[in-house]
Amino acid sequence: MKEILEQSYGFIFEEELLEAILKVAQFKSFKADDYLIEIGDAIQSMPLLIEGAIKILREDENGDEFLLYFLERGDTCAMTMTCCMGNHKSKIRAIAETDGSMLMLPVEKMEEWLTKYRTWRNFVLESYNIRLNEMLEAIDTLAFKNLDERIFKYLSDKVKVLGTTEITNTHQEIASELHTSRVVVSRLLKGLELNGKIKLHRNKIEVLQY
Template sequence: MREILENAYGYIFEEELINEILKVSQYKKFKADEYLIEIGDYIKTMPLLIHGAIKILREDENGDEFLLYFLERGDTCAMTLTCCMGQHKSKIRAVAETDGEMLMIPVEKMEEWLTKYKTWRNFVFESYNVRLNEMLEAIDTLAFKNLDERIFKYLSDKVKVLGTTEIANTHQEIASEMHTSRVVVSRLLKGLELQGKIKLHRNKIEVLVF
């Protein structure tokens, strides 16, 4: 476990902090599509992702979901930080995009380490900054981009997160996360294929440029 943690966070945290993380954290494995955090949950621990990818979603009053951002190895979730430290209910849903592993940090240690370790404080502040920029980008994409551009960005982001140019999502799954219909997604995907940006296969989408 030490080697895995150091590979993911060793360039950020000093040895003493890594030792504390290993001492107090709870190890958790998860499977693709597993619900890790649900809207309305009280969150008592903060995740440090050491392997895999997680998508963070918001839900509107009709129950439709909107993708905010992905978490990758070496990341944590700013929404989780806020809920933990403020003892608020979660306003996001976290769903595993792939199989993975994470370490869960007790909330009391999060607060203690803010004053004890400069590297931890920098990590928390930088995490807030990164997640804020990603949410602003998501808002800009929703407000200013056409739906075909949004779908292509969604596919490009998946390529970066998963490390593969072949995306296994169905047209219906993409439609759900894009707040549109499967028919519209299928039509726009065909248009992207004609532009040479993707290649449609029977059970996958291959991204050719990103």
């Protein structure tokens, strides 16, 4: 596990902190579509993503989901971190976008390491900053962009996270994550195809521009 940790975080954390993580971390692997955190869960540990991608979602009172952001290798979840240190229950849902693995760190180490390790404090602050900017971008997209622009941004983000231009999400899955209907998504995807931004195939969407 030490080699895995060093590959993902060796350039971020000092050696002493890496050793401290190794003493308390638990390795956890996951499969695509696994539910990793559910809304209302008591948070006992914080994840450090080693491999794969995870999508973070919110849910409204009707049970409809809205995509906030993706986590990639080297990331942690600021929302989870907030719950850890504030002893609150989870306000987000985390679902694996791909197969992957992560290290789970016990809650009681979060505040201790903030004062003990400079690199951990910098990592936490930078994680908050990145996630805040991504949530502000999500709000701006929802408030100011047309739905076709939101769909194209969603597809472009998927390309960057998954490392492939071929997206296998169904039209219904896209509609659910963007809080709209499948019929509307299908119509707007056809418009994006006519504009040369994507290519629609039977079971996938090929993103031509991103």
